[in-house]
Amino acid sequence: MSDETPFDQLPAEERLFRQRHSAAHVLAEAILEMFPEAKYAIGPPVENGFYYDFDLPRPLTPDDLGALEARMRVSVERNLPIRGEQIPKAQAREIFKDQPYKLELIDGIQDETVGYFRHGEFQDLCRGGHTETTGQLGAFTLDRVAGAYWRGDEKNAMLQRVYGLLFPTDEELEAFKVTREEAERRDHRRLGRELDLFHLDSIAPGSPFYHPKGAILYHALIDYMRELYREYGYDEVITPQLFSADLWKISGHYQNFRDDMFMFEADESEMGIKPMNCPGHCWFFKSGHYSYRDLPLRLAEFTRLHRFERSGVLHGMTRVRSFSQDDAHIYCTPEQFEREVHLFFEMSRRVYADLGLGEPRVKLATRPEKFVGEIPAWDASEKLLGEALTSAGYEYEIAPGEGAFYGPKVEFHVRDAIGRSWQLSTIQIDQAMPTSFGLQYVGADGEDHTPMMLHRAILGSLERFIGVYVEHTAGHFPLWLAPVQAVVVPIADRHVDYAHRVRSMLREKGLRVEVDESNERMGAKIRRAQLQRVPYMLVVGDREEEAEAAAVRDGTGADLGAMPVFQIIDRMVDERDSRAIYAGKPEA
Ligand SMILES: [Zn+2]
Ligand SMILES: [Zn+2]
Known part of the structure; x- marks a missing residue:
């Protein structure tokens, strides 16, 4: 609870966090003035602003928001100091005796004391991190009201959540509102219906219905990738949708990813619908006999994948259960490795140019805390990816510790027409699967060797890409992708x-x-x-x-x-x- 550094000398991010946090208190103060019988629950700072959850005698109206905001501005005007201290739980229980949500929070705190903050007449239970006074809140406005269950549990009471927006300056607040409006206008769920491309339906959560025009767009993208695949020497395969759990045990998905997969019994054995293609491709490789002359082997696949995303996180086309990727896995010798990475960067660059996506921001994600393999191999892979990026003319930043547990990866982030950033392409070095599947090829020396393996995708999930691209273009596709030309x-x-x-x-x-x-x-x-x-x-x-x-x-x-x-x-x-x-x- 270190509040000693003067507010205006704090880093900008910390200042904004404190402004948003303090604004939540000021909002609760305004609510208690308007509804003295109100019960207040929790009010954290969030992205773009803050919220507070209340139990109120009646539903709030848009007019109420205006009145609440006016009361908040009075508190800002009064420039009240925000003061805090640790107090014993018993004292806190006395102070908040009429506030059942606060009492429940106090019960949940392990320590003997709790944080207690006040400004003017308002008092709250809180961990701290505030502005010095209510006069330092920055530019804010109350945005909307939504229902929210206490502690996110639908068995609990439904509270009213008041959202506010808060930015350091009026200009930034205004800019945010303009961008958000534009984003709503471009929302792919809305444009998907208006342009008769696709829709989502609760009859199949997270699984899009492509309309005829959407199917044209989907196939145009696949045809385009296929053209590049022919040029870059990829082989397209179609591997099974359903695999025995045995496969997922070898790949490690069974142990690490099972809750995110659709698993079921058939013929008294456990089966899983594939959430990704790699294990199937490794099995395919294992079933063949390859020598160094057959490598690199570039296996591409567009079949559908399914992941059990929970219903709460599903969002239009950008977070789905059923999707397809422009996915491929490259198996090669160590000597071929650098060239493969380079070719991938070259191919990505062409795709971005053809789609009018501009220069991506590139990140090299390095060894995480939990990893498989040897550190020297990791270091070598990371170095190699970095050098390949440089030689392809990409500037990149390092994302320390953000690699996959099985190998480092490169991510391409693209900025859309209204300034939002999306991760599209990735290339990952896999230091685990070739070994766990026991993959081998016969080298020039006549001995067995483990191939190097790369996972790579340029568009990523086609569903997500289509969602992003609809919003980026506002539906104005280049002629080659337009469903009706x-x-x-x-x-x-x-x-x-x-x-x-x-x-x-x-x-x-x-x-x-x-x-x-x-x-x-x-x-x-x-x-x-x-x-x-x-x-x-x-x-x-x-x-x-x-x-x-x-x-x-x-x-x-x-x-x-x-x-x-x-x-x-x-x-x-x-x-x-x-x-x-x-x-x-x-x-x-
Ligand atoms: Zn607080
Ligand atoms: Zn893969």
Whole structure:
């Protein structure tokens, strides 16, 4: 409880923590003024602000938040000192005798004394870490009210949780609100439905339904990766979904990961649905006979994986139970190792460029406290990854102790259009599985050797990637990924036949085209295509039909003028095949 350093000399992060913490007290003070009979529970600082849980005589309304905030500002204005001390439990029980939640908290504390803090008339049970006075809170606002069970247990009373936002300055608070609004507008769960791509349903928690357009996007990404795989010498395999528990015991998943897997009995033996491909790939390797001439062996797989994520953590496409990865495992000799890492970095760089994702932030995660293998081997692997990153032109930071228990890894973090960071690619050296599976290849010396093994993925989980990418692009995919690449809009019924002819001509070149035959007005049709993020709208009437042309608008609605159909095809095929990034403004 060291509060000695003057507040304004504390590190910025600590100051903000204390401001958020103190604001929670000031909020509870305001609540007790408004509802003297209120019971207050706990109120910690959290990301972006703070909250406090209350048991109140009635539900709070948005108007109440305004009134509470005004009362908080009075407390700020009074600039009351926040003072604390340790007091005996018995004394605390007396002070909080009408506060059942506080009494329960006191009972849960092991020490003989408890932290007791007060400012003005307000008193609270607390571990400390405050501003010196209520006048140092920074820029805050009350945000919303939500239900929360006492201690997160649904058997307990439902409390009202009041959330507040708090940042050091008004500008930062405002910037946060703007970004959040933009994030809500781009929320992939919402856009997934609006753009008819996918949805999630409680009938299958954490397992997306891909609509036809979403399935096109999903397969376009896989086709793209397959093209790179051919170029980089990967072999695609399809391994089983269900394995005997024996496999998971060898890989260590049974011992370490079992609660996160779907396991069940079949034919009186225990089976598990695969949560990742590596053990299956190791088994595949083990079932073959490989010599150094067959290596590197790069095994890729897109089949579905399942993990038992608890329902409380599921979130749209970014946290799911059923997913697929652009996953591959590379088995190679020590001599080939560096080149494999290098090739992976090269491939990642191309993918990021093609998807318009910009330069990633790269982290090298090193040996954790719990690890398998020998320290010199770890050091060598870490050094090798670092050198390969440098030679690929990546600057990187070290994340000490954040490697997997079986080997160091490199993570690529990508910043999206509204500044949020997402981890996508990873490459990990595995110093455990080749040994636990007893993998061997025959070396040039005729002896058996253990291969090196790499786990790598560029997009990571396709579901998560699609969720992130929908938000990054706000649904404006580059042409090569757009589920519908053009809509032909006939001006009148008599142009419908011609519209279909235009569609056929484009389809012959593999372009994905629809005709809007609805009876709506032209403006409405164009607006709809724009809202659906269709990159091209081809309007056809008498003049266009006569010239075998179309009046072209791009996804922003900008009029590109009339163009002969062959020219439209050239333009679109060019844009598709060069994987040009969507150039329009992201607003629809
Ligand atoms: Zn406190
Ligand atoms: Zn793996």
